[in-house]
Amino acid sequence: MPSHQHLLLKQFLTAATGPLARQQPSLGSLRLGLEIGSLFQFLPWGVYLESIRIEGMAAEWIRPKNAPAGRVLLYLHGGGYVLGSLNTHRSLVGTLAQRCNLHALAVDYRKAPDYPFPAALDDARLAYRWLLEQGYQPHNIIVAGDSAGGGLALALLIALRDEKLPLPAAAVCLSPWTDLVLPTALIRRVAHEELQLLEALTIRGWGGQYAAEVPLTHPLVSPTQADLRNLPPLLIQVSDAEVLCDEVLGFAGKASRAGVPVTLQTFEGLVHWWHLFWRLVPEARLALDQVAVFTNGIWAAQAEAARLVREARRSKTAAARLRAHS
Structure with a gap:
């Protein structure tokens, strides 16, 4: 059962999205709104920029x-490929870095x-590659992102x-957008809830803007369409109330069947982007x-x-010495 704090957050978001849906704001207005909202987000104490x-x-x-010093989290922010910035996600990345001590x-x-x-x-x-050039080893890099x-x-x-380049140690995916092809059946399923319907209709348009001249089914646009073999361990978190839930679960299942170590964590009744509101x-x-x-489990492994x-090398050396003296 979601917390009272989450209930208040959902009520606020629902109240805010109603007028937005009717006004159909421009992309520039949405970007500006997110930037203004980010003014009230701060880095945790003891984290430096x-x-x-x-x-x-x-x-x-x-x-x-x-x-x-030797380990790093490469973070790619969410926003439907059209929104978001360093400002909008700085607080989230800060607390994540602090909790992971990275x-x-x-x-x-x-x-x-x-x-x-x-x-x-290309930018990701x-x-x-820049991290590799700075001397970071692939096994000391974890890639993360939301939505x-x-x-x-x-x-x-x-x-x-x-490209046969060295892979990072793992990836952390918070409510990842794994399939830009949002089926009409999904739109019908969420039509009863205004907040979810707005999300579904909005990101469907954003997906087309991002894909542009390539099909939405391109494996590097919709990763669920790709061959998933030989990927590093994945942590995937998703809420059962999110528009993207079914697609995320389908991706996790496909990755597991391909032999990828997948840690899937599902949460009950939470809105998309709930991670951003970690203070509340x-x-x-x-x-x-x-x-x-x-x-921490990746590093321990x-x-x-x-x-x-x-130990194997020591045993091999000891056995070689024993043979040499026998």
Whole structure:
């Protein structure tokens, strides 16, 4: 059962989206509204900001105090490939970095419709390659994103695998947009709830703006259409009340059948983007704490694998010495 805080949030969002649906605001107005809303979001205490540029692309390091230097979270923000920025997600990335005890690199990838596919993917690939050039090892990088950013993170993994580039240690996908083909049956299913209907109709249009001249079924546009073999471990979080829920569950199942280690965590009755409201909604804090459990598990598994390799080498060396003296 969702918390009282989430109920208040949902009531507020429902009240706000009604007038928006009737006014049909421009994309510029929506972007401005999100930017204004971001003025009331702040980094957690003890987390520091460093603005940089990566070959002209705006980006920023979000650094928790005392986080280890060699590990990094590459974060790709959500917003339907048309909205969102470093500003709108800074607070979320900050608390995620702090909970995971990781330095985070957030990038302001290009948005549709001015920059359709593959601009966002090219920028994500650029950021990943830049990290490698800075000396970060692939096994010390985790890619993360929410909504469209989660789908972009998955597309990045698929593109890197197909290019035979070294893959990151894992990916964290918060309510990822895995399939830009929103079926009419889904629209009918959510038509009874204004908030969900607005989300479905809106993102259906955004998907077309992002895909532009390529089919919505392109595997790097809709990752659920791709061959998912040989991807690194995935953490996927989704609420059963989200428009994207069925598609996310379908993607998780397909990835599991392809042999990908998938940790699927479902939440009850929460709105899309609930993670952004972590200061208000306890379910968001719980979800982000679960991300930290997952990332710590990745590092622990790596340490255990390294220990087993060392033990095997010592055993091999000891056996060779024994043979030499026998």
